[in-house]
Amino acid sequence: MKLERREFLKLSAASVGAMMLAPDAAAVKLPNPLARAPEAWYRGQVSTVLSYCENCFWKCGVRAYVSDGRVWKVDGYAENPLSRGRLCPRGQGAVAQTYDPDRLKRPLVRVEGSARGEGKYREASWDEALSIVAAGMLSIKERYGSESMAFFAHGSGDSWFGDYLPAAWATPNVGKPSVSLCTSPRETASQWTFGRGIGSPEPVDWENTDYIVLIGHHIGEDTHNTQLQNFSQALKRGARLVVVDPRFSVAASKADRWLPIKPGTDTALLLAWLNVLVSEERYDKRYVDANTVGFERLASHVAPFTPEWAAGITDLAAADIRAVARELAGHAPRAVLPPGRHTVWYGNDTQRMRALYLVNALLGNYGVPGGFYLAQPPYIGEYPHPDFPLAPASGGCGGASAAAEQTIDLNYRQAVDQGVFFAKTTAIQELIPAMISGEPYRVAGLVAYGTNLFHSIPDVARTKQALQKLDLYVAIDVLPMDHVMWADVILPEATYLERYDDLAEVSGKTPFIELRQPAVEPLWDTKPGWWIARELGLRLGLDAYFDWPDIEAYLDTRLRTIGSSLAKAKPQGTIVQGGRPYLTDWEARHLNPFATPSGKIELYSQTFADAGFAPLPVYEPPEEPPAGSYRLLYGRSPVHSFAKTQNNWLLMEMHGNNAVWLNRSEARRLGLSTGDYVWLENEQGVREGPVAVFATERLRADCVYVVHGFGHRAPDMRIANGRGVSDVALMSRYRLDPISGGAGMHVTFVKLIPGAPRPRLPRLEKLAERSV
Amino acid sequence: MPRFGMAIDLSACVGCAACAVACKLENEVPPGVGRLWIRLEEYGTFPNLGMEYRPEQCLQCDDPPCVPVCPTGASHVNDDGVVLVDAETCIACGACIAACPYDARYFDPRGFVSKCTFCEHRLAVGRVPACVETCPTVARTFGDLDDPGSDVSRAIRAARRVDVLKPEQGTHPKLVYLNAPASFGLHKEGVLP
């Protein structure tokens, strides 16, 4: 007897079923179950959507190909000045992140009674999670003041969580890793030399240059798309290339000269070039007279810094040093020393960048074809909002305000790191001590948006200590990174393919505005950053700043200020405007681009002198590694972005591990071969690894090198666990640049401890299956 | 009919693997196998060093050894000279994989042999292969080898030197390498001079 249908389990009314009967559902073509190869995505109905990439911070315009509700591929598009129809490997591979099964899916709340770092979470509705965050923030405001909340932010959404929301909320304690962990020395030096920042993309006039000198700038492994395109085009055109790097980088392999400089001595080299340009009178006299101040003092300052002097310091031949200076001069003004981006090396980096800019200035290339062009931001109006109680002050790589006079609002306390260094932007690593000590005042809460706390900020032990002392720690992210699983509340953001963001405003020769729009609906219950910021803002009493009904209205209003609209912009993707790239363009309008105190390029900085710093660049010898130790240097893989792509199976297939590079003679001396496993141990006794040795000719004997971003050590980390070593984990200390606030990170010395066991790692493709 | 070919300028290639990643997504290549990979070779002694970055994939030979060995005819050459595998008629015997001197073919876990197809689905609509389109250093050129005005023909003419992999095999690849950085041409697999 067949049993009648009955309800074995009566689902309570509170829970809704997942499925429903819908007999009128649209007929869908059933794929042929016998077909060996299912229909390729491009054979279906494919639509395209224009947006910009989020897999690094360059923001290349992409065209997303959508079929059956899923994005299958992205490509660049020709009209976009950043991608120009091409994408780097990270841009191509970003799709895999959207479909990563490990993505954060729903808000999570740390289980009561569990410890931070234990990783015990329960799911929560958005309403509950946001209410917890808002209540926590308001409680902190009441007890300690609004300044007691810190925001760390990076990525497109840092417009909301690094600028907009903290400014409306009124806290100055906002840190962007792109500032003091990356660009601040070059921005600060540029502000006080040229009166302008550098920003992104770097305003190097690649199209017109004939001679390029890269100082530790590993283009080719650094795959910032447009820069790589421009760089290779310049070489194709016949531009000469000199690479100064302790390592034979990809760029070095394309160079006419590779100068394998001793680490930490680049300033001496730059001073020697200044010496040659001055003493041999090869500098651009007319340019220097017209546009600079302080030449006489510079000239007498560099008199002792001969190539012979520098040779002894840099371990380079004096003849080579002199030859490069002469070649630079011979090609000037179409000769350029690009600034690079990650310039936080030794804690005296502002001075090194000053020296680099002075060489450029003496070549007469700043604001001139073949040198640096004058980047202009695009014009577009803001969405009208009441004045913020505090101006956003963290700076950022997309355009700095490193030295701009900060309007000090006396109603609010200054950021807890002010006074620790000269520049007025914040330094993220210097915001952390107040979380532990409560000095100068308590920082009790942190919102971390898209910032990998344990892989970007040196002294990880200190960061963890700080997190333990917070009253409230909120993480907003896409993947369950190590630091995310410490938070009290985790808010899952939708990936870039699933969301709108604020407009990207990109400075350049021809500045432009890029639209980000969703290609597909957000998966699971993830939400865009703008929505999270707005919902939080409404619960924090900041309605006045979020009076736009939705993001489309916000964007449309902004676009209308330049005669466009959201409807017009969607099929365009990018709106390009006119710029003023050269000095001649400024002079024609009787405008002065040099916003320095003197109104000229300041070879000699009176401001630095007044603040107690060297007004002209000086060389400070770096600490030497103790006997038996090597300086730890790090860099990029072309297929990875920092520490955020090591869960992307597609990119990990291309580069699934890092190794410690060691000079081959050193390896022989230590009895090590490629493939042997070692531990790396720093001076504080911190040990990381095991990591494989890569014995190579491509590196000096006094340093070792690893690619940054590996060594994720979270339990059950399927793709990245146990693969390689984390450079940041070995950085128990850093050297603070007292001018820019940058954290110099080339100051770690490590010993190689042989005999480490070979890790037993599952094959990457088994993990990439992402199945049980 | 065009005779499609490709040239890779090794002086421009930086080994970034944008092409390899693009290929995986464009062609839904499963994890663990690949149509396109990058070989890196360092040579010399400090400080006189060189690097060769060499993307490798099916070379779309004019005399492909993988076609005559196929028992079902699944492995074939189309009218544009592109060597292809028909997944439906392939019986996954592996003879073609063994016959290829360049390791260009692989077993797709769904039960057939696969390899680079010069993205023939793109060619059909007038686009270039995904690897060519994305390359940020414009190291790759593509087009009709029989048309002197095509991108690939012009690149080959302008090159300092042109090399093919394993010329002794007599396969006559239609994918050639330009401007190899070492004076002797292409590095042999796994052998440093």
Add this chain to the structure above:
Amino acid sequence: MEALESLVNYGSGVDVTSADALEAACQVVAALYRSPGEGLRDDLYSGRLGAVSDALAVWAGVDAPRAPHSPPAWDRLRAAYVGLFVSRAGGVPAPPYVGLVHDRELLGPRVRRLRAELAGLGIRPRAEWHELPDHLAAVAEAVDLLMEQGRVAAATTLAVNHLVPWFDRFAEAVAQHDESGFYGELTTFLHTVLSEVAP
């Protein structure tokens, strides 16, 4: 409770078919692998889930799982759920998506096929179901819905094609990584039952 009692009294001659067992098992799967909410809490603490799993155990001829009779504290259960199926630093050990093992990716061809099959059968996900269409709980509920309509063959085919083949690896992963013991034991048990239904 007549039917339950019938199942429980299997030994006394009631003809419980494997279709019935499949339906019961899928109801348990649908309840167990969705986000733990009031429904599961109710079914657990009322003893209903325990009663059904006991009855299924009798039918399958195996020991009944203890887990439903002594579940962990509610918060611990919710934390275990998140750590196994939702988010965990570095990787979910048992992503509950039936298409994943075949496609090696989310929302791949297998899922498209599943969605088309379901649409053909007149079933689609609710708008409030913020999950992927091949989530284990959803597929199991689809089987259950079909059984409810008396479409036994369609239900069995759906289960055999999409649910059963992958359940062994899923059960292994859950058992290996479940610190609470609750999901591990129940998943292993359900695997045994499903293997009996569709050997």
